[in-house]
Amino acid sequence: MAAKTQTWYRPHIISNPALRWVLALGIGVYLAAAIGTLDINWSRVAEGWPRAQRFFSGFMPPDFFSRGDAILDGLLESLWMTVAATALGVLISVPVAIGGARNVSPVPVYLFCRSLMAVSRAFHEVLLAIFFVKLFGFGPFAGVATLTMATVGFYAKLLAEDIESISVAQSEAIRATGAGWLQWLDYAIRPQARPRAIGLAMYRLDINFRESAIIGIVGAGGIGATLNTAFDRYEFDTAAAILLIIIGIVMAAEYMSGHIRKAVQ
Amino acid sequence: MPVSRDSHGPVWRQRTRAGDLATWFAWLTGLAVVAICLSFISDKTIWEFVWSAPREAADLGSRMIPPDWTYSTQLWRPLWDTFNIATLGTAIALGVSVPVAFCAARNTTPSTKLVRPIALFVIAASRSINSLIWALLLVVIVGPGVFAGVLAIAFRSIGFCGKLLYEAIEEIEVSPVEAVTATGASSGQILTYGVVPQIMPAFAGISVFRWDINIRESTILGLVGAGGIGLQLNASINNLDWSRVAVILIAILLTVIISEWLSAKIRRALS
Amino acid sequence: MPTLTLTNLTKRYPTGDLALNDVSLDIPEGQVLALIGPSGAGKSTLIRCVNRLVEPTSGAIALGDLNVTQMGSRKLRRMRRRMGMIFQEYALVERLPVMENVLSGRLGYVGFWASWFRQFPREDISQAFNLLDRVGLAGMEDKRADALSGGQRQRVGIARALIQNPDLLLVDEPTASLDPKTSRQIMRLIGELCKERGLTAIVNIHDVPLARLFAERVVGLKSGAVVYDGSPEGLTPDVLTQIYGEEDWNATKEDGDKFLTQGEEAGGES
Structure with a gap:
């Protein structure tokens, strides 16, 4: 073989150099434009530290006890809302997910279920809560309605994606036995989608609890409502206590749901 | 064992009798818990308001329709802000979460005793505080506006991206790392040649995924003054200007659907 | 069972690939x-057209005088009961126990609620035990499929196909x-089970020596068309070349070594 000096350059991710430069330029221009419109008031930011100190000194020390009953009440309400909304949401989601899986359902049903998911997902929980509070009045009923709808958007979509990615061989094998559509769902789809369905339900339970702490701020019940009341009354020490409790519970829930999901897999 | 024998030969059941009972019991317990929750909620609900919901909905609908389309021309700037909050927030979060994730992953952390717990705490703290709460705090500190929104999104996303990223790092294949180590590479070289190529797809997927979530989150930050289209929404709701609210909701719906479509497309292209 | 007849069977996938060409x-x-035939010759497509897991583009499949290609979904399910299928990579439902996998072969016979509550008729269950015994898996009924x-x-997979009491066995790269x-x-x-039960069988296989051992008739498929149809004895090197392309079919170790050195020389030249 003839000895030749050869050089090698790492191939670029985008092989077309023109496209590469246009893309890099585009990102640069975007960043400049976006940062330009940020409109940062630096003198205001500089004042931030003393302001933050004043703000946080109002929080200190957290007061867990003087409104202890209200806090406990709010927490329990959050818990009821979370459990009820997750259960209802999963119940509604399962048929929607089956309808929204391309490999299981006919096109019209698929499109209907997918648009249902898209609309439930598009609006943030807080926006949904504002409207449900308007419709159903203040309190946990609006909260349950909000969380149920949010659960459908989340759970049905992810479950439908899981159903779409099941093993084709297993589903073919059951169809080849002459099974009916429902039997096929039961024997080919259900065993494959089950672990994900349980894992997602645990995950959503966790998310719903966090969100229940937020949607209360706009009047949909739960610990968030207690938090809002504390802010309205300028009881920042109680508010600090509530925030700490929420963070603690979220961390504990996260730790636990991680373990449960691992056990189910 | 679900197999038993009787005079006619072997009998098979899906579960043993005890298993059957346990299953039914578990379902009943679950049902009871949900029923109890619902009854507590019903106690705290003022049902007159719930029954009036259809009337309320009809009233709201009649105020929203027709939407005030002329208002839509004023929404470009808030939508641009919303997009920037999500994009810049995600970019900052990614920049911070990469080193945090490498410190948190068991196989790449410089020290399991000190650095790893700190990194894990940063991730957990960031994840536990909703972006709306972050925004509330940041509006007080840096003042109302888009900047507070960008930081709120960034602070919340650091934990999310960091967690998914460090899990991806912990799940990498060991053999390429071993192979690179076997060539006598330094630890920095091992990272760039053995680890980074393996987590690049996960990294790209996570960033697009979180960006999509952040678009949705940034639509509400304006409710507490942190910029974006939420500001207009809040103002219109407070003025009871429902025909404008309708336009804003449609704008949000379109933005979110487009971003979701885009992110799904990018993620498919990546995988 | 009556004769299975395929007439001018053609399958073109939406991607434009012609998988079966007038078979x-x-x-x-x-x-x-x-x-037999190389990968991508259309063997799996042919088998899947017979029980219509894949819809043929044109042509007809008939079992006796029953036209399989014209059937509505209810009739098709009844027809599928008569065709047991054994799959490449087994295609068991991984998370179900062995027994439920075997019993799933009876799904075409039992009603939905019976199958939902796993209440299969006693005969089905004792047949399942007999079959598990016959294929050498006695006592394994409660193992999950992914533990095997x-x-x-x-x-x-074989027991699941046989519990359908099929007339025809479709076997895809077993x-x-x-x-x-x-x-x-x-x-x-x-092979034994086909003989015992007098089953008709179509077996996709790419291991030619193995095909020679048990088959009475061999059909060679290339690019979706039949290029050989005859006895296993007729599979001469010429015929194999026609099916699979150029290769030295009787090569031994010495030939192999020579082949490798040739390859090196060829590599050196370029």
Whole structure:
């Protein structure tokens, strides 16, 4: 073989150099434009530290006890809302997910279920809560309605994606036995989608609890409502206590749901 | 064992009798818990308001329709802000979460005793505080506006991206790392040649995924003054200007659907 | 069982690939037919057209005077009960126990609620036990399918196909991921069972020596068309070249060494 000096350059991710430069330029221009419109008031930011100190000194020390009953009440309400909304949401989601899986359902049903998911997902929980509070009045009923709808958007979509990615061989094998559509769902789809369905339900339970702490701020019940009341009354020490409790519970829930999901897999 | 024998030969059941009972019991317990929750909620609900919901909905609908389309021309700037909050927030979060994730992953952390717990705490703290709460705090500190929104999104996303990223790092294949180590590479070289190529797809997927979530989150930050289209929404709701609210909701719906479509497309292209 | 007749069967996938090109075959009752050919020749498509897991583009499939291609979904399900299928890579429902996998072969016979509550008729269950016994898996009924070895899984797959009491067995690369010994055992088992029950069978296989061992008739498929149809003895090197392309079919180790050095020289030249 003839000895030749050869050089090698790492191939670029985008092989077309023109496209590469246009893309890099585009990102640069975007960043400049976006940062330009940020409109940062630096003198205001500089004042931030003393302001933050004043703000946080109002929080200190957290007061867990003087409104202890209200806090406990709010927490329990959050818990009821979370459990009820997750259960209802999963119940509604399962048929929607089956309808929204391309490999299981006919096109019209698929499109209907997918648009249902898209609309439930598009609006943030807080926006949904504002409207449900308007419709159903203040309190946990609006909260349950909000969380149920949010659960459908989340759970049905992810479950439908899981159903779409099941093993084709297993589903073919059951169809080849002459099974009916429902039997096929039961024997080919259900065993494959089950672990994900349980894992997602645990995950959503966790998310719903966090969100229940937020949607209360706009009047949909739960610990968030207690938090809002504390802010309205300028009881920042109680508010600090509530925030700490929420963070603690979220961390504990996260730790636990991680373990449960691992056990189910 | 679900197999038993009787005079006619072997009998098979899906579960043993005890298993059957346990299953039914578990379902009943679950049902009871949900029923109890619902009854507590019903106690705290003022049902007159719930029954009036259809009337309320009809009233709201009649105020929203027709939407005030002329208002839509004023929404470009808030939508641009919303997009920037999500994009810049995600970019900052990614920049911070990469080193945090490498410190948190068991196989790449410089020290399991000190650095790893700190990194894990940063991730957990960031994840536990909703972006709306972050925004509330940041509006007080840096003042109302888009900047507070960008930081709120960034602070919340650091934990999310960091967690998914460090899990991806912990799940990498060991053999390429071993192979690179076997060539006598330094630890920095091992990272760039053995680890980074393996987590690049996960990294790209996570960033697009979180960006999509952040678009949705940034639509509400304006409710507490942190910029974006939420500001207009809040103002219109407070003025009871429902025909404008309708336009804003449609704008949000379109933005979110487009971003979701885009992110799904990018993620498919990546995988 | 009456004769299975394929007439001018053609399948073109939406991607434009022509998987089957005008295939016509008559398979009389009780015949075990091996379908050989390179990957992508259309073997799997042919088998899947017979029970219409894949819809043929044109042509007809008939079982006696029943036209399979014209059937509505209800009739098709009844027809599928009569056709047992054994899959490449087993295609068991991994998370279900062996027994439920075997019983799933009866789904075409029992109603929905009976199958939902896993209340299968007693005869089905005792037949399942007999079959598990016959394929050598007695006592394994409660193991989950993903806990079994490859050979064991394929035995479950065989039991699932046979519990349908089929007239026709469609077998798709049954030994594709098994070691040589297990492959022979599995093929022998399928052969024996076909003989015992007088089953007609179409077996896709790309291991030619294995096909020679058990099949009465071999059909060679290339690019979706039949290029050989005859006895296993007729599979001369010329015929194999016609099916699979150029290769030295009788090569031994010495030939192999020569082949490798040639390859090196060829590599050096370029």
